[in-house]
Amino acid sequence: MLPTPTAADTTTAATNGETALPLELLELELSLDGFSGDADAFADAVRTAASQLDGDFLFELPASGLADDCQRIAALRVPKGENGALEVVFALLDAEASSIRVENPDENTAGLKRFADAFIGVLERI
Template sequence: MLSSEPNTAVSGTQAAVAPADPGLTMELLELELSLDGFEPDAGTFADHVRAAAAAIDGALLFELPASGLIAGCERIAVMRIPQDGSPVMTTVFACLESDGTTIRIEKPDERTADLRNFAEAFVDVLQRI
């Protein structure tokens, strides 16, 4: 039975369950798993991101130096991925962290709104060609 109340029947202690991230879709989860284990000797960051995006019917738009736009990030790959299994695409960023091997996914926010807007304009131009 599903309940919104916490489970307290586990050995007299309250079970700690993290709330589900409402923005975490299957596509984002698959993408995160595909990006895990990046080896710089095995190929470029862009190649790795391109393959991971293609695996979920997404696309790498472009990649560029982070230039301080996202903290702790060396390079940013801008991608379009399906939203909730529909043909609607959403923009996300794959961030290569300063260690050179860890990649994390970031959703656009206030500080990256200009980059998201540029990406969407880029897609618009490509669709018109």
């Protein structure tokens, strides 16, 4: 299983010819780069960053082993690609509550992605 690249990997990836984070995710991660709060400030920081990208904060919860070195995880819907379609991504607060990284869903978070999609479906019906 390969780890999902983060913004910190993007510069290296771009110079090595590897696939870098899409611009939208890089923009989101850069807006969270200066995070200096704690676990209580995590949701507010992520909500603000998603809003700045015309995205949606869906929910946040304890990571419960869904990702390495992570204590909280937030689901967001952000515009991706040229057509700006909204897609689910995750913001993860590291174990020390000192930084936030952004990841696309993977096999570890597939269940959470399905839950986020169902959550979106419920919200759209309301």
